[in-house]
Amino acid sequence: MTEITAPGSTGLVSAGSGGSAAPLVGVLALQGGVREHIRALEAAGARTMLVRRPAELEAVDGLVLPGGESTTIDKLMRLFGMADPLKAKIAAGFPVYGSCAGLILLADRITDPAVDAAGEPQQTLGGLDIVVRRNAFGRQRESFETELAFEGLQALPSQDPGQPVAGVHAVFIRAPWVEKVGSTVQVLAQVTPAESASEAEKDSVARIVAVRSGKLLATSFHPEVTGESRIHELFIQMIRGDA
Numbered sequence: 001m002t003e004i005t006a007p008g009s010t011g012l013v014s015a016g017s018g019g020s021a022a023p024l025v026g027v028l029a030l031q032g033g034v035r036e037h038i039r040a041l042e043a044a045g046a047r048t049m050l051v052r053r054p055a056e057l058e059a060v061d062g063l064v065l066p067g068g069e070s071t072t073i074d075k076l077m078r079l080f081g082m083a084d085p086l087k088a089k090i091a092a093g094f095p096v097y098g099s100c101a102g103l104i105l106l107a108d109r110i111t112d113p114a115v116d117a118a119g120e121p122q123q124t125l126g127g128l129d130i131v132v133r134r135n136a137f138g139r140q141r142e143s144f145e146t147e148l149a150f151e152g153l154q155a156l157p158s159q160d161p162g163q164p165v166a167g168v169h170a171v172f173i174r175a176p177w178v179e180k181v182g183s184t185v186q187v188l189a190q191v192t193p194a195e196s197a198s199e200a201e202k203d204s205v206a207r208i209v210a211v212r213s214g215k216l217l218a219t220s221f222h223p224e225v226t227g228e229s230r231i232h233e234l235f236i237q238m239i240r241g242d243a
């Protein structure tokens with residue numbers, strides 16, 4: 001375990017199993033499920049660091065935006081002076097992976113942005129040419145788990161090329177879905193209609209729940225809470241330029 005402190009930082013850095021060549025990946029630690037991402041990143045071979053300040057952003061090779069509450073994370077990012085530097089970095093090709101609330105924050109548009117008491121709609125960082133619907137799976141399926149086929153895992157170092165790619169165990173917690181994708185966006189996973197879905201209309205088509213565009217990766221679900229580390233491994237490969 002190495003401890004490094006970035007300039008002006010209170011963040012802790014720890015070495016993952018990947019050694020000195022391992023990329024240093026930050027997790028935005030303003031609100032939400034930070035620890036779980038740190039664990040998944042280290043299991044996938046990254047070094048990790050909590051990121052709260054703009055100076056800390058400069059120290060990392062990529063950033064995870066965790067799940068939580070997108071409206072709160074949006075407000076805190078603006079309050080901490082993180083939103084503008086992060087937008088600029090995203091525009092310049094900085095790798096970012098967002099899960100759940102993190103996916104919402106990476107979306108160029110939200111169908112139903114929350115509006116605060118002052119009448120101000122929530123904002124996103126943008127970067128992903130997608131339209132996202134928050135809390136989209138509705139009351140019956142507000143939180144659920146399923147196995148998903150996920151594109152892009154075949155070439156991961158942890159995957160035995162002679163074996164089929166196992167499904168990703170995905171946990172959805174008041175999750176968004178992606179309603180529209182632009183031409184630059186690759187769809188990596190979809191939830192197919194549930195056999196017993198009572199809200200038949202809502203669940204009658206497959207819903208996009210994972211996307212990639214350039215160095216941006218986003219999932220509606222939380223792979224980090226199930227011991228699944230292949231999505232983080234994919235992100236690390238994207239940072240390295242190997243995926």
Ligand SMILES: NC(=O)CC[C@H](N)C(=O)O
Nearest residue numbers: 067068069070100101173
């Ligand atoms: N688990 C989550 O991250 C939920 C996201 C939340 N519904 C939001 O809008 O931010």
